[in-house]
Amino acid sequence: MGMKKYIPNEIEPKWQKKWEEEGIYASGLDKENKYYCLAEFAYPSGDLHMGHWFTFGGADIFARMKRMQGLNVFFPNGFDAFGLPAENAAIKKGIHPKTWTLSNIEAMRQQFSSIGASFSFDHQVITCLPEYYKWNQWIFLKMLEKGIAFRDKKLANWCPSCQTVLADEQVVEGKCERCDSEVTPKEIPQWFLKITEYADRLLWDKDSTLDWPKAVKDGQNNWIGKSEGVTFRYKVKDLGLHFEMFDSVPQTFMAQTYTVIAPEHPKVYELVKGTEYEKDVMEFVEKIRKKKVANKFNADKEMEGIFTGRYIEYTPTGKLISIWVASFVIYEYGTGVVNASAHDERDFAFAKKYD
């Protein structure tokens, strides 16, 4: 007798059918000794690839181990099914995003079955279906009631010809990936959630005994980026214009010798309008904008700036200090205007560079 050959197309469907009939991966939610095992949900992009099984394989093995230990494992499956690819496929192929998404989900579900994944397919979450997203809407309304959701304007990538906001991935070399028009930053009213209200509770304190990797704790704390300081209000000389500036090291006020403003700041134009500086400054703003939109901007390395011809009436010392547009100032941080001090390495280097 020769060795019996393993022919996957014969043996696997045979046993998968039996497993399904016997419901060995059913939820077990009605039994004792339950164990809840959850992996992230796949995006229904079309076909499974190795990356999917790289993600779900580990969780699948873990769920099996728990079953072998006698637990009734609830291992549900789902699809994170909202997003740009469905919209783009709809435009490109002329099919409804729902049709496209649901047929992808069906294909992927069959592929998960043919791999032999042990998901509890009797429980599945598909985020693009109303049965699911009605809960998102309910949560949003609760946040609105509590004042945690609010409307504000923020810069977004805007395609003037598609008349729509684009995600960063849709901007290629500063141009709209659909129509090739030049993308411009535009202030768009958007909904925001007041996550800063929770910043203190989300910070890992250094005495935390929870067993998480240090990189994760540091990463979260840096992302929250809590910074304590003082907000000052200064007047621009000869203009009916004031700037508020956040300062995390106000004690260095004697070393503050100039002010920098982000190129995207809408007040830059007011500073230079009708002056001899207007042309050069607005060209500089445009140059930096293009670099940023094209993702060719390295905030850590770039250090370019231009004088606006304007001054802050700097109350702590009674001096006038010059206002510069500087490439490295982040509009979204603080108010987008800061006083620069010799105690900060980059500020000092910028001061040296531009004398």
Ligand SMILES: [Zn+2]
């Ligand atoms: Zn476009």
